[in-house]
Amino acid sequence: MPVNLTSPIAADLLPVNGVLLGTAEANIKKPNRKDLLIMQIAPQSTVAGVFTQNRFCAAPVIVAREHLAAGKDIRALVINTGNANAGTGELGMASARVTCAEVAKLLGCEPEQILPFSTGVIMEPLPIERVVTGLPACVANSKADNWFDASQAIMTTDIVGKAVSRQLKLGGVTVTVTGIAKGSGMIHPNMATMLGYIATDAAVTQSMLQKMVSQASDASFNCITVDGDTSTNDALMLIATGKSGAAVITNEDSDEFKKLQAAVTEVATILAQAIVRDGEGATKFMTIKVEGGTSAAECKQIAYAVGRSPLVKTAFFASDPNLGRILAAIGYAGVADLAVEKIKLYLDDVLVAEKGGRAASYREEDGQRIMQQSDISIRVELGRGNAAATVWTCDFSYDYVKINASYRS
C-alpha cells in the first residue's frame, strides 16, 4: 500500500483557466478503465517540457519533441496508458503521428499542434485503432473541472492517482497551479521522469517557462528512484495558459518568476514524492540527504547509490538496522577521494556511524526504533565542503518482485 499517501480528493483539485480535460475507456490493454486523456489548452498558451534521456525513447517522445521544436501554437496533449509505444520502430512512429492527426481533426487544428504521450508495456504494438476510436469521447466529455479523472486515466501500476493544486497571488491576481503525474515502477528519472503535467493560468514566455520546468524537474522528479530503471517514456510538461489576467512573466530575476517557480516546484515535488510513496511494493518512504560535499553532483551520486542499493532497500523492508550496508553503498558510489573517517551517518537524529565505524554512542535499539517508522530520514555528512543533495526512495519488498514478475499477465 502507498506509504502515507492517500488518493487526492476531486473537490481539492482546482481548475486552471484555459485547460479542459476529457477521458475515455478505450480498452487499450484492459476493459472498464479510463486509459485515454486529451488535455486541451487555450490558444497562445506556452508549453515547455523535459524528456527522458533513454536512447530507446518512445515514439511519442520523439514526436512530442519534434512538435514542440516546430514552435506552433500547441492546442492539446493526448496521453494513453496501457502501452508505451516504445521499442516499436517505424510502426510506432506512424501510430504516434496518426494519433496526433486524429486529435487535430477533432479539434480543427494541425497535427503539429498536438503533443502525444504513452505509458505502459514496452515493445508491443500500440493498438492504434482502439486509441483512434476512443478519441471522440475524450473531446465530448471535456471540462475544466476534470483533473481527478485525468489523474486516474494515466495510471499504470499506480495504486492511487497523483494530483495537487496550489494558488498564489501575482501582482494582485490569483493564479492557480494544478498538476498530475503517474508512475510507480521503472522509476529512476534522468533529466525528467514518468509522466507529469502541470498547468497554470499565469502567463509566462516560452523561454522563461522552459527554465521553470527544468529547475522544477531537477529539484523534484530528478531526485527520486524506485528501482534504478530509467523509463523510455519519461516526460514532465508545464503549460501556462495566461488566462488568469496576471502580467506576462518575462524575466527570471523578477519576483513573479520566483514566486511561480516556487509554486511549480512545490507541486512537482509533491507529485514526485507521491510516485515514490506509491512505488511498486513500497512499505517505507526514505529521504536521503547527503551534506558537506564539494558539489551537489557528488552528493547526489552518493545519495543515489544508497537509494538504489537492493541490500539497503531490503534491510529497510525488514526494519532491520543492518546499516553497514549504507556505508558500503557510500563507499562504492564512485567518489574516488572520499575520506571515510570524516563521514557521519545519521538515521533521523541518531548518530549511527563516524570515524570509519559505528558511533560509540549508537545503540541498536535506537536504530531498531527508527527502522519501524514508515517515514525515515537518512543523513550523510561528508565533511569536505558545503554542497548538499536530497533523494527520495522507497524500500524493496516481496511485492516489488511479485508486481514485476506478473506485470504483463
Place this chain on the structure above:
Amino acid sequence: MPVNLTSPIAADLLPVNGVLLGTAEANIKKPNRKDLLIMQIAPQSTVAGVFTQNRFCAAPVIVAREHLAAGKDIRALVINTGNANAGTGELGMASARVTCAEVAKLLGCEPEQILPFSTGVIMEPLPIERVVTGLPACVANSKADNWFDASQAIMTTDIVGKAVSRQLKLGGVTVTVTGIAKGSGMIHPNMATMLGYIATDAAVTQSMLQKMVSQASDASFNCITVDGDTSTNDALMLIATGKSGAAVITNEDSDEFKKLQAAVTEVATILAQAIVRDGEGATKFMTIKVEGGTSAAECKQIAYAVGRSPLVKTAFFASDPNLGRILAAIGYAGVADLAVEKIKLYLDDVLVAEKGGRAASYREEDGQRIMQQSDISIRVELGRGNAAATVWTCDFSYDYVKINASYRS
C-alpha cells in the same frame, strides 16, 4: 537453489604442492560451522592480488594491501567468515593486526608475512577473542588435501562451496591450479570480487603474477553481478609456490605464461560463474554478451545495465518474455550516441528486436520457450564496431528479498 551448480567433490580437488589448509569452528557468528581458515604457503612463494575499490574497504583489506606492499615473504593467509570487519574504524584495524600477529606467533614468522581477510556482516565489531582462540586448531589440522573444507569455511549465504582444480604441462612438468571462492550477495565486483583464492605450484615472478591475477580477474570476477552492490571486502589472491619444479615464468610473452594464464583464467571464470549460479535467490543464470561496440568498456557498460536492472531480472524470474525491459536498459546505459535502429537483440538464437522495435520474425512462443530454461543467453549486437564484452548474472526472486530481509537474524 543454485542454478545448474552442484557442490564440488572433495576427491576432485587436487592439492597444490606448497600449500597447507587448516580450518576451525570458532563460533564467530554461529556455532557448529567451520568459519576460520589458515592457508599456509611455502617459503619463497609469490603472492599477488586485486582488492575492492569500495572506499569503505574493510580493515583486513587495508592490512593485506600494506603487508603485500612491504614485500616480505608471505607465509600464510587467514580468513574468517561471520563478520566482515568493515566499517569498524580503528578497533577493526587493531583486530586485523592482532589476527596477523597471532598467526605469525603460531607459525614462527613476522606479522607482515600474514595476509588477513574477513567476510560477513558489516559495521559490527569482529569478536577478536573468538578468532584468536580458533587459530591454533587451524594450524593443528593443516594438510595439503583440504581444499574442500577450506571452501566450506569461507561461505556466508552461499548454499554450496565453490572450488575447482585444473592441471597442465609446463615444459614437460605437470602443474596444478586449484582455487576456491565464496560469494552470493553484495556481488558487483569492481577490480576484484568476493573472496577468491587460487594457488598453483608453478613458479612465477611477482610482477608476472600480478599481471596474471589482474587479467584473470578482469575476465572472470569483474564480469559478474548479482545485485549491483560492490562489497567492502572483495579480494582475489593468486599464489604461486614454485614447488612443481617447472621453470620460473618471467616473461608475459612466453608460451608458459600464456598457458598458465589460460588455466588460471579458466579456474577464476568457473568460480565467478559459480558465485552467480549460487546468487542469493537465483533460479536462472544469464549470459549477457554485447558485441559490435566501439570499445569493450561501452559493451560492458551496456551488459551491466541489463544485468543489474531489477525489471529485467524479475521478468526472467517470472519466465515472462517482457523483453522491452532489455531495450530500456540498453537505452539508459549511458552510451550517449547509440543508434537504436542498428541494434539487434537475441535470446539464445532467436532474433527478438531490430530496427528499433520487435523483429517481424519474432514469435512470443519462441521467447516463452527460451525463458523457461535455467541457462539463458542474451546477445546484443550494437552494429558500430568490433569490440565485445560478456557479463554473467542471475534473476531476482522473492528469495533474494527474503534472504536479505533476514540476513542478520
